Amino acid sequence: MKICILGAGTMGSGIAQVFAQNGHEVVLRDIKEEFVEKGYSFIEKNLARMVKKEKITENEKAEILNMIKPTTVLQEAADCDLVVEAAVENMKIKKEIFSELDKICGEKTILATNTSSLSITDIAVSTNRPDKVIGMHFFNPAPVMKLVEIIKGLSTSDETFAAVKELTGSLGKEGVAVEEAPGFVVNRILVPMINEAVGILADGIASAEDIDNAMKLGANHPIGPLALGDLIGLDVCLFIMEILNNEYGDPKYRPHPLLRKMVRGNKLGRKTGEGFFNYREKVLVGAK
Numbered sequence: 001m002k003i004c005i006l007g008a009g010t011m012g013s014g015i016a017q018v019f020a021q022n023g024h025e026v027v028l029r030d031i032k033e034e035f036v037e038k039g040y041s042f043i044e045k046n047l048a049r050m051v052k053k054e055k056i057t058e059n060e061k062a063e064i065l066n067m068i069k070p071t072t073v074l075q076e077a078a079d080c081d082l083v084v085e086a087a088v089e090n091m092k093i094k095k096e097i098f099s100e101l102d103k104i105c106g107e108k109t110i111l112a113t114n115t116s117s118l119s120i121t122d123i124a125v126s127t128n129r130p131d132k133v134i135g136m137h138f139f140n141p142a143p144v145m146k147l148v149e150i151i152k153g154l155s156t157s158d159e160t161f162a163a164v165k166e167l168t169g170s171l172g173k174e175g176v177a178v179e180e181a182p183g184f185v186v187n188r189i190l191v192p193m194i195n196e197a198v199g200i201l202a203d204g205i206a207s208a209e210d211i212d213n214a215m216k217l218g219a220n221h222p223i224g225p226l227a228l229g230d231l232i233g234l235d236v237c238l239f240i241m242e243i244l245n246n247e248y249g250d251p252k253y254r255p256h257p258l259l260r261k262m263v264r265g266n267k268l269g270r271k272t273g274e275g276f277f278n279y280r281e282k283v284l285v286g287a288k
């Protein structure tokens with residue numbers, strides 16, 4: 001199949017790698033050359049690590065990279081069977097993208113979004129094909145995490161769902177069916193947990209290292225909640241809390257003021273080099 005990935009950031013580059021590794025032709029599009037290059041070199045690095053670990057050969061790496069065409073031209077999506085949008089988490093931008101895609105893509109093209117929290121139904125109404133709009137929610141890091149939440153908006157057809165479910169399985173991932181709701185399944189559980197860990201830190205109950213160690217050793221989590229917030233991006237975590245808070249109006253979803261402060265201070269986690277942990281020095285747990 002020919003797949004277009006929109007957005008070559010953390011998620012888009014990982015998703016592009018997953019499709020290319022599974023033999024699909026991939027168009028990777030971002031708005032600026034430098035963003036596309038950054039995403040492409042991130043994939044190169046990941047594949048080089050796999051070569052080093054003897055998971056793939058140097059030839060296979062070259063073949064996978066050959067499957068990916070980096071571009072800034074949206075028109076390249078026109079003849080794709082599936083578009084997976086992984087641009088910024090902003091409804092206005094996503095609606096503009098979907099409305100544009102609806103005009104340029106063939107009528108059979110499925111338009112999927114990797115949104116963490118936004119309404120699929122709302123995105124779909126910006127197109128004339130709401131039956132072919134669906135949530136295909138990968139998890140970070142996309143090449144590693146096995147789950148894809150497959151989210152049906154109000155008008156998503158059973159045919160679209162079945163096609164995406166089958167494709168997800170063919171990528172070696174497990175697709176779970178989710179009816180649209182704020183935070184879907186995983187983020188409704190995971191992000192309030194991260195918010196709670198931020199509250200524990202703010203209350204001075206334990207240090208960041210101890211909070212994370214407690215959850216790693218006491219609950220068998222692969223990384224602690226604060227390191228996980230840094231991995232996801234604290235801006236993304238705050239955005240998801242805001243959505244849960246606004247949609248449910250339940251105070252249990254109130255974003256912690258310390259989370260807001262971190263975002264205001266541009267300490268967003270790994271992507272800015274610092275969050276609850278410092279990634280510049282490469283000295284802390286999980287820092288790469």
Ligand SMILES: CC(=O)CC(=O)SCCNC(=O)CCNC(=O)[C@H](O)C(C)(C)COP(=O)(O)OP(=O)(O)OC[C@H]1O[C@@H](n2cnc3c(N)ncnc32)[C@H](O)[C@@H]1OP(=O)(O)O
Nearest residue numbers: 046049053116138139140141143144145187222223232286
């Ligand atoms: C916000 C949303 O909308 C939804 C979300 O994504 S929520 C976030 C969900 N993600 C999580 O919960 C991740 C939790 N963390 C983990 O599972 C692990 O820490 C981790 C898999 C990320 C890293 O594992 P680790 O044991 O700490 O490090 P490490 O040994 O270096 O990596 C394990 C494997 O993952 C690979 N890996 C790590 N980071 C990677 C990346 N960014 N891209 C590709 N591969 C990566 C490594 O190469 C390694 O592969 P092998 O086992 O084949 O050798």
Ligand SMILES: NC(=O)C1=CN([C@@H]2O[C@H](COP(=O)(O)OP(=O)(O)OC[C@H]3O[C@@H](n4cnc5c(N)ncnc54)[C@H](O)[C@@H]3O)[C@@H](O)[C@H]2O)C=CC1
Nearest residue numbers: 006007009010011030031035086087088089115116140232
């Ligand atoms: N960070 C995470 O852990 C996860 C994020 N998501 C979701 O995936 C999406 C992307 O998130 P990240 O990769 O973290 O963001 P990111 O900020 O790393 O990357 C977003 C990219 O989209 C690009 N972009 C902006 N407008 C665009 C457009 N019109 N067309 C194409 N590209 C455009 C940006 O230039 C940037 O390179 C968001 O919707 C986010 O909520 C989903 C799962 C996990």
